Every structure is written in C-alpha cells, then in structure tokens.
Amino acid sequence: xxxxxxxxxxxxxxxxxxxxxxxxxxxxxxxxxxxxxxxxxxxxxxxxxxxxxxxxxxxxxxxxxxxxxxxxxxxxxxxxxxxxxxxxxxxxxxxxxxxxxxxxxxxxxxxxxxxxxxxxxxxxxxxxxxxxxxxxxxxxxxxxxxxxxxxxxxxxxxxxxxxxxxxxxxxxxxxxxxxxxxxxxxxxxxxxxxxxxxxxxxxxxxxxxxxxxxxxxxxxxxxxxxxxxxxxxxxxxxxxxxxxxxxxxxxxxxxxxxxxxxxxxxxxxxxxxxxxxxxxxxxxxxxxx
Amino acid sequence: xxxxxxxxxxxxxxxxxxxxxxxxxxxxxxxxxxxxxxxxxxxxxxxxxxxxxxxxxxxxxxxxxxxxxxxxxxxxxxxxxxxxxxxxxxxxxxxxxxxxxxxxxxxxxxxxxxxxxxxxxxxxxxxxxxxxxxxxxxxxxxxxxxxxxxxxxxxxxxxxxxxxxxxxxxxxxxxxxxxxxxxxxxxxxxxxxxxxxxxxxxxxxxxxxxxxxxxxxxxxxxxxxxxxxxxxxxxxxxxxxxxxxxxxxxxxxxxxxxxxxxxxxxxxxxxxxxxxxxxxxxxxxxxxxxxxxxxxxxxxxxxxxxxxxxxxxxxxxxxxxxxxxxxx
Numbered sequence: 184x185x186x187x188x189x190x191x192x193x194x195x196x197x198x199x200x201x202x203x204x205x206x207x208x209x210x211x212x213x214x215x216x217x218x219x220x221x222x223x224x225x226x227x228x229x230x231x232x233x234x235x236x237x238x239x240x241x242x243x244x245x246x247x248x249x250x251x252x253x254x255x256x257x258x259x260x261x262x263x264x265x266x267x268x269x270x271x272x273x274x275x276x277x278x279x280x281x282x283x284x285x286x287x288x289x290x291x292x293x294x295x296x297x298x299x300x301x302x303x304x305x306x307x308x309x310x311x312x313x314x315x316x317x318x319x320x321x322x323x324x325x326x327x328x329x330x331x332x333x334x335x336x337x338x339x340x341x342x343x344x345x346x347x348x349x350x351x352x353x354x355x356x357x358x359x360x361x362x363x364x365x366x367x368x369x370x371x372x373x374x375x376x377x378x379x380x381x382x383x384x385x386x387x388x389x390x391x392x393x394x395x396x397x398x399x400x401x402x403x404x405x406x407x408x409x410x411x412x413x414x415x416x417x418x419x420x421x422x423x424x425x426x427x428x429x430x431x432x433x434x435x436x437x438x439x440x441x442x443x444x445x446x447x448x449x450x451x452x453x454x455x456x457x458x459x460x461x462x463x464x465x466x467x468x469x470x471x472x
Numbered sequence: 473x474x475x476x477x478x479x480x481x482x483x484x485x486x487x488x489x490x491x492x493x494x495x496x497x498x499x500x501x502x503x504x505x506x507x508x509x510x511x512x513x514x515x516x517x518x519x520x521x522x523x524x525x526x527x528x529x530x531x532x533x534x535x536x537x538x539x540x541x542x543x544x545x546x547x548x549x550x551x552x553x554x555x556x557x558x559x560x561x562x563x564x565x566x567x568x569x570x571x572x573x574x575x576x577x578x579x580x581x582x583x584x585x586x587x588x589x590x591x592x593x594x595x596x597x598x599x600x601x602x603x604x605x606x607x608x609x610x611x612x613x614x615x616x617x618x619x620x621x622x623x624x625x626x627x628x629x630x631x632x633x634x635x636x637x638x639x640x641x642x643x644x645x646x647x648x649x650x651x652x653x654x655x656x657x658x659x660x661x662x663x664x665x666x667x668x669x670x671x672x673x674x675x676x677x678x679x680x681x682x683x684x685x686x687x688x689x690x691x692x693x694x695x696x697x698x699x700x701x702x703x704x705x706x707x708x709x710x711x712x713x714x715x716x717x718x719x720x721x722x723x724x725x726x727x728x729x730x731x732x733x734x735x736x737x738x739x740x741x742x743x744x745x746x747x748x749x750x751x752x753x754x755x756x757x758x759x760x761x762x763x764x765x766x767x768x769x770x771x772x773x774x775x776x777x778x779x780x781x782x783x784x785x786x787x788x789x790x791x792x793x794x795x796x797x798x799x800x
Contacts, residue, residue, distance in 0.1 A: 398663075
C-alpha cells in the first residue's frame with residue numbers, strides 16, 4: 184500500500200504544475216478539516232457523570248444520554264453515562280476516576296463502604312431534599328393480609344423488598360418475601376395498577392400520591408396508605424475523595440443546573456428540580472444508615 | 473388410603489424399635505411420596521405447569537419485546553413458536569397443542585391469538601399486543617392484557633401535562649368507536665374536561681368534519697379508528713388541518729411523532745409482558761383473577777416540545793418526570 188502511494192506520488196510530482204495542484208488540494212483539505220465540526224473547540228469528553236438509580240425506571244437510555252450530553256457539552260468536556268445494571272455500574276466506577284456519581288441515597292450508603300467517595304450534593308424538589316415512601320392500597324386492611332399479594336413499584340424486586348423491610352421491619356420479612364413485585368415505568372403507573380385491580384398495593388413516593396390527588400381525585404379517594412417509611416434523601420451526587428479542580432468544576436455545573444431553564448427540565452426528568460450542598464446533618468445521616 | 477397409612481405407620485414403629493436406620497429412611501420417603509401423590513393436582517402444579525408461547529411474528533419489535541420480557545419472568549417455557557417464521561396451518565397448530573398439552577398458552581398479536589383460539593378453546597389462553605381486543609372472540613378461558621391505554625388514564629395525563637386544556641375534540645366513526653366515545657365522555661366529566669365528538673361515516677368526510685370540529689376545541693384526541701385514519705392520506709389530512717388551526721394532537725402511538733403529534737401516550741410493551749407473566753403464574757397457582765382482561769398499567773410518553781412552544785401551550789413542567797422522550 185505504501186509502495187503504491189509512493190509510485191502515485193512520484194508520478195504526480197514529476198511536473199511543477201502537478202506539484203502546485205497537489206498543494207492546492209492539501210490546502211483545501213486542511214482548511215476544511217480546521218473549519219469542520221470535527222475540529223471544533225469542543226474536545227472529546229474528559230469527565231463523566233456516572234448514573235445509576237434503582238428508584239427511577241428509565242427505559243429510554245439513549246434519550247436520557249442524548250439530552251444530558253447535549254446540555255453538558257455547552258459547559259465543557261463533560262458527558263452523561265447511565266447504567267441499567269448495578270453490578271456493571273460498580274464495576275465501571277472501580278476502573279474510572281474521571282467523574283462523579285449520580286445515585287440514590289440508598290445506594291450511596293452501600294457504595295461508600297466499598298469505594299473512596301464522598302457525598303457532595305443532594306437533589307431537591309420544591310425546596311425539599313427528602314422524600315417519604317408510602318405503601319398504598321385500595322382493598323387490603325392490614326399488613327398480614329398482604330401475604331402473597333402483588334405490589335406495583337418503579338424499583339426492581341430487590342430494591343422494592345429492601346425498602347419494604349425498612350418500612351415494615353425485619354419481623355415482616357416472610358410476608359415481604361411472599362410478595363409478587365410488578366415493576367412499572369412510573370410511580371403514577373403503580374397507583375393506576377392498584378386502581379385497575381392489577382396490583383393489590385403500590386409502593387411510591389408521597390409526592391406522587393399528592394400528584395394523583397391533583398390529577399385524578401376520584402382514583403386518589405379510593406386509595407389509602409398501609410404503611411409509611413421514614414424521610415430519605417433524594418438522589419445524591421458523590422465524588423471521589425481525591426477530587427481535582429476539574430471534578431470541582433463539573434460539580435459546579437451540576438449544582439447550577441436547577442438555575443438554568445435548559446438544566447431544570449433535565450432534572451425534572453429525574454424527579455427533582457435542583458441541587459443543594461448536603462448539610463452536615465444530612466451527611467451524618469447518610470453515613471449512619 | 474387408611475390401610476396404607478396404617479401399614480406405613482406400623483413399619484416405622486418397627487424400624488424405630490429395631491434401630492434399622494436404612495429401613496427407616498426408605499419408609500419415611502415412601503410415606504412422604506404416598507401423601508404427595510394423594511394431594512389434589514392443582515396444589516402440585518404450582519409453577520410447574522407447562523407454558524407455550526405463540527408469537528405472531530418475532531421480527532415485529534413490540535412482539536419481540538413482550539416475548540422476551542415474558543420469558544424472563546417465567547423461565548422455563550416448554551415451547552416458543554414464531555408464526556412469522558413457521559407457516560403453520562390450523563391443523564398443525566392443533567396437533568402441536570395436543571402433543572404438548574400446555575396448561576397456559578400465551579399469544580402475542582392478533583394472528584397468534586385468533587389461530588390458537590380456534591383450535592384450543594378449552595385451554596387457558598392469554599393474549600397481548602392486539603389492537604382493539606374487543607373485536608376478538610373471547611372464551612371463558614381467555615385472559616389478556618389490552619394494548620390500549622384506557623380513556624380515563626389518557627384524560628388524566630392530558631390534564632396533568634396541559635392544565636389549561638378544557639375541551640378535547642374526537643373525530644370518530646360510530647361503527648368502531650361509539651361505545652369508546654361514550655366512556656371517554658363519562659370519564660372526562662369526572663375530571664372537568666369536555667369531550668366534543670364529531671362522527672363521520674366515510675374517510676372522505678375527514679377534512680370537512682375537522683373544519684367544523686377544530687374551532688370548537690383546544691386539542692384533538694386521535695383514537696384507533698380505521699375510518700378516520702383510513703390511509704396515509706387521511707393521517708396527513710388530520711395533522712395538516714390541526715396544524716393550520718394550531719391545535720395540538722394527542723396520539724396513541726409513536727408512528728404519529730413524525731406527523732407532529734404533541735403528546736403521545738402509549739402502553740409500555742415491557743410492562744405488558746410482565747402483566748402477561750403474572751397472569752400466567754396466577755393461572756398456574758389457581759389464584760383468583762378478578763380482571764381477566766387487564767388494562768395496561770405501564771405507560772410510555774413522548775412530548776413534542778417544539779410543537780408545545782410553537783402553539784404556545786402551557787405545559788406543567790412537573791409532568792416532565794413522566795416523559796420517556798422529548799422531541800425538540
């Protein structure tokens with residue numbers, strides 16, 4: 184191949200005219216490449232927001248990634264990488280130290296024991312950084328009657344059952360183990376599942392239940408809470424303990440998302456509307472769990 | 473049966489007194505087996521039942537998704553038949569079913585269901601991924617998951633996303649959607665929205681009907697109707713008229729995204745597969761099934777933000793947490 188190119192070049196360069204023509208072609212190519220999008224000052228991403236949250240059922244990763252990538256690229260060499268699987272997410276972050284992690288406060292607790300990370304920001308929704316989970320039903324009168332029944336939930340089976348254990352206590356483990364979990368895309372779908380008799384109960388956030396009260400009061404009136412969990416923190420942004428200034432800049436970009444229209448609507452897709460720095464009390468409560 | 477128990481008991485007593493360990497184990501095992509074999513069959517059948525899947529065509533993405541999710545929840549399917557690939561006659565299907573003798577048959581798509589229903593009326597059959605299930609023949613052993621989000625859920629979401637929209641128009645044919653519209657109107661009343669329906673008899677009436685309807689409403693709700701959406705031309709006319717009147721169109725499928733539908737609310741296919749799996753397991757476990765034909769509970773929402781801005785519609789930004797895709 185190289186020899187062939189040498190032959191072609193030697194034929195072309197045999198006359199002055201051809202040399203000047205070749206130079207013109209080279210100049211055109213160089214100017215094209217330097218003016219093209221390929222060579223724009225948007226460098227390839229160097230820092231990543233790694234995302235995994237079993238509390239949110241995302242079934243369109245391409246869309247999420249595209250939306251966040253577009254937003255972040257306006258602020259620097261940043262990108263967004265969602266994961267659908269906990270093990271893959273954790274495996275990935277052990278090898279990479281080039282970003283921050285967006286995850287549930289439940290998961291942070293577990294991850295902080297394995298990796299040198301620290302919580303930095305917590306999500307907010309209408310000024311609050313916490314949420315409560317509620318187990319709602321329309322035809323079950325007590326927890327014991329829940330045995331063997333169906334629970335609709337956005338979280339996967341493992342996550343849903345661990346939340347229920349936290350809510351109902353270890354003493355109810357046999358009831359919780361007997362439950363059939365119907366995994367649905369959204370909290371509102373879980374509540375609708377109960378309304379339609381497809382599930383016996385729904386595990387959702389308290390704020391989703393309040394939303395239902397506003398948009399479908401009739402359905403809301405048929406539902407009643409069976410159990411309520413404690414206040415837990417909304418999604419967390421964590422960073423490596425030995426974070427450099429560049430990671431610090433990325434954290435600033437994330438923190439300001441809620442103050443910019445284009446950023447706010449991205450956060451809304453995650454069920455929050457802003458970020459705030461964790462208070463000392465909140466950090467302690469995270470470590471204590 | 474009492475004689476069997478008595479004999480077994482006596483042998484056990486003998487064994488204990490003579491300290492014959494091996495004999496004890498054998499007799500205990502026999503005793504347990506005798507008890508189990510005398511139990512009623514359904515209790516034994518828990519989760520061990522035979523399930524077969526008939527897929528109308530696995531090359532169709534939504535059929536394939538439902539199939540894959542169903543399989544992941546059930547685990548041990550006895551057989552999976554792709555009717556898109558295998559050209560099976562009614563006779564061959566009947567023979568297959570007779571040979572396998574499944575406890576549950578899951579049919580994905582109308583083609584699969586209609587074929588199986590004809591030859592296996594006595595079998596428990598679950599359908600999903602069919603349009604307008606109400607037009608299907610339903611037997612006493614038929615179960616299913618509808619493909620259509622019910623009117624009440626649609627209306628709830630329209631109101632959630634666009635709280636200022638109070639009047640929604642529906643173009644429909646009486647032959648297909650008279651009952652559907654009646655339910656929609658009743659559901660709309662409950663949440664403070666008005667449905668204004670305009671009936672047509674022939675596809676040629678679409679344009680003139682829309683000219684009459686659109687000025688009276690805030691938005692147009694597209695429903696599955698072969699007279700209204702007779703062909704591509706009819707679809708184009710609906711969207712062109714709505715665009716000219718600057719009225720948003722709410723649709724039921726992402727095929728309308730490229731035409732400019734503002735909000736698309738469709739059933740989440742993955743959840744349909746999960747619901748079908750839960751139904752199958754409930755049948756095998758003899759669980760009480762209150763809703764034999766279930767509404768799909770998972771939703772997939774596409775929002776055309778470009779059109780929202782173009783038409784100047786007030787959007788409830790809190791609703792963005794329910795969106796699966798935004799078109800900008």
